Amino acid sequence: MRPVGSKYLLEEPLGRGATGTVWRARQREAAGAEAAVAGQPGETVAIKVLKEELAQDPDIVMRFLRERSVLLRLTHPNIVRTRDLVVEGDLLALVMDLIDGPDLHRYLRENGPFTPVAASLLTAQIADALAASHADGVVHRDLKPANVLLDERGGQMKPMLTDFGIARLADSPGLTRTHEFVGTPAYVAPESAEGRPQTSAVDIYGAGILLYELLTGRPPFAGGTALEVLHRHLSEDPQRPSTVPEPLWTVIERCLRKEPNERPSAQSLARGLRVVAAGIGVHSSAAEVEAALGVGALLAPDPSPAPVPETPGAADPTQMLPGTGAQAGAYDPNGMTSVLPPVGAADATSVLPSTGGPGADPTSVMPPVQRPDQPHPWQSQMQAARDRNEQTQIQYLDPNEDPLRRRPQRQAPPPPQHRPQQQPYRQGPPPQQQQYQQPPQQQYRQPQQPPQQQYAPPPPQHYQPQQHQPQPYQQQPQPQQPQYRQPQPQQQPPQAPPPQRPAPREPREPRRRSANPVRIPGLGCLKGCLVLILVFFVAGWLIWELTPLQQWVGTGRGWWDQVWTWGSDVVDWVATIGDSAGSSGSPNP
Numbered sequence: 001m002r003p004v005g006s007k008y009l010l011e012e013p014l015g016r017g018a019t020g021t022v023w024r025a026r027q028r029e030a031a032g033a034e035a036a037v038a039g040q041p042g043e044t045v046a047i048k049v050l051k052e053e054l055a056q057d058p059d060i061v062m063r064f065l066r067e068r069s070v071l072l073r074l075t076h077p078n079i080v081r082t083r084d085l086v087v088e089g090d091l092l093a094l095v096m097d098l099i100d101g102p103d104l105h106r107y108l109r110e111n112g113p114f115t116p117v118a119a120s121l122l123t124a125q126i127a128d129a130l131a132a133s134h135a136d137g138v139v140h141r142d143l144k145p146a147n148v149l150l151d152e153r154g155g156q157m158k159p160m161l162t163d164f165g166i167a168r169l170a171d172s173p174g175l176t177r178t179h180e181f182v183g184t185p186a187y188v189a190p191e192s193a194e195g196r197p198q199t200s201a202v203d204i205y206g207a208g209i210l211l212y213e214l215l216t217g218r219p220p221f222a223g224g225t226a227l228e229v230l231h232r233h234l235s236e237d238p239q240r241p242s243t244v245p246e247p248l249w250t251v252i253e254r255c256l257r258k259e260p261n262e263r264p265s266a267q268s269l270a271r272g273l274r275v276v277a278a279g280i281g282v283h284s285s286a287a288e289v290e291a292a293l294g295v296g297a298l299l300a301p302d303p304s305p306a307p308v309p310e311t312p313g314a315a316d317p318t319q320m321l322p323g324t325g326a327q328a329g330a331y332d333p334n335g336m337t338s339v340l341p342p343v344g345a346a347d348a349t350s351v352l353p354s355t356g357g358p359g360a361d362p363t364s365v366m367p368p369v370q371r372p373d374q375p376h377p378w379q380s381q382m383q384a385a386r387d388r389n390e391q392t393q394i395q396y397l398d399p400n401e402d403p404l405r406r407r408p409q410r411q412a413p414p415p416p417q418h419r420p421q422q423q424p425y426r427q428g429p430p431p432q433q434q435q436y437q438q439p440p441q442q443q444y445r446q447p448q449q450p451p452q453q454q455y456a457p458p459p460p461q462h463y464q465p466q467q468h469q470p471q472p473y474q475q476q477p478q479p480q481q482p483q484y485r486q487p488q489p490q491q492q493p494p495q496a497p498p499p500q501r502p503a504p505r506e507p508r509e510p511r512r513r514s515a516n517p518v519r520i521p522g523l524g525c526l527k528g529c530l531v532l533i534l535v536f537f538v539a540g541w542l543i544w545e546l547t548p549l550q551q552w553v554g555t556g557r558g559w560w561d562q563v564w565t566w567g568s569d570v571v572d573w574v575a576t577i578g579d580s581a582g583s584s585g586s587p588n589p
Ligand SMILES: Nc1ncnc2c1ncn2[C@@H]1O[C@H](COP(=O)(O)OP(=O)(O)OP(=O)(O)O)[C@@H](O)[C@H]1O
Pocket: 014, 015, 016, 017, 018, 019, 020, 021, 022, 046, 048, 080, 096, 097, 098, 099, 100, 102, 103, 146, 147, 149, 162, 163, 166, 389, 390, 391, 392, 393
């Protein structure tokens, strides 16, 4: 057992994350006045001991101490309470309440997706926690199921958001000045992926992804490489699974808007989710169903989202790349920014990883620092994420290899000389036409909001355990009121975590369906002829009967008789021609 400070003893590790290891620990004696919770000797706590490299960085230690008051005052029924922060020699540790229960990632993996009602109520409580922290100016920035612990005490399951402030520490200059990416690709908001200024809206995006995952067992943008996932966040719209009720999809779709200002505030998200939960249940009244269908009106955007404080070297994308700025000879087609490094800057494909497709010339797409036999850093990063249960990723990223900063520019002038067209992903789908904006040049200097108003959290709402029936890898279709469009229940494939795919496949050509599934050669032509004959026949009959033509021709016959006569004439004529051809072709007697 290892002492942490003079007050705590580490007993056994509970789990390891990217930023440190969490231990079950015991309190030796009551903590001092600087702790938020003094605690009693013998009390059990959880202690996250941050990685040594974090603890040895003076910038991070400073930040840790500065954040201390923020973290310690962050209290809410759905936030894991930070009791104390310990700085001792080379050790930085957060002392937290010990939560008795699994994290949501593990729970999902073991029990399958939630019902729509249970998913709504659970996410509503997470939104409550976010509303409280946003009101206090604290943005989580790494919201994902692994950071939600399920407190199972008392037979109820209460989601508890944890790891507040860790992303802030990890994002400190000590780390990001070496061009690191902080976040988990499957949950990263588009603005974070692009290095644009972030606000509390990134947490709403994370909540939308989390809600989607609770309902389906997997996040909407997953699979393939981390780069691919980030591209999908930036360019793809999520698709509604057939099992997600319409009002709930309205909420998810609003949370996942690419434009942060269009996402709801945490408070309106929580309210909207509760209205949806009330309106999609088996016993919902007509009024509740009606209210759920109108949930869009409740999802008001946040008029003053909490900004993520600027971190020199982190929030400013221009500082995340070496040799940036004018002195580096950067490519600047729009005159907006100078973030692109000089090597191959005009050619986005030149920095993308080679996937080694047939006929691919790896050297032509490899950045100079990367050898063909090495995996791309993002690929290793994704692999590491899988190995580590989707933990926060902090990994060196060579800016030369970051295609997000080398996307084709909308107004880019044509390159001075023709290059052979190269596919950025040789084995992957062709990238969609992306309307990327270059990250803005100006630094984000909005000061952190002081906590103005005291957030009064709504009473913690614990949903009843029977509302969530763990579905072992099969979504239960939710019975719906007739008023709203019922999604078609569908047999779900096993809801396992996204399988690891070796390489993205080429997208299939959309199949063109023929109106005539059995192809008979010439059938189309024959049909046309028959239709034409029919049309002539009917038209002739009408003209014969309804116009004076019959008298003019002077036959006095009916249409059928006349047609029969014409037919006989034609047959006689053909026979005559045949006879004359036969007699002229036969030798003279
Ligand atoms: N307060 C706590 N009480 C009980 N268990 C905890 C507590 N905090 C974390 N854990 C457990 O410890 C494990 C590791 O937590 P940690 O936050 O380091 O992991 P992570 O969220 O996967 O990684 P990271 O946040 O660094 O990406 C988790 O699986 C979690 O279940």
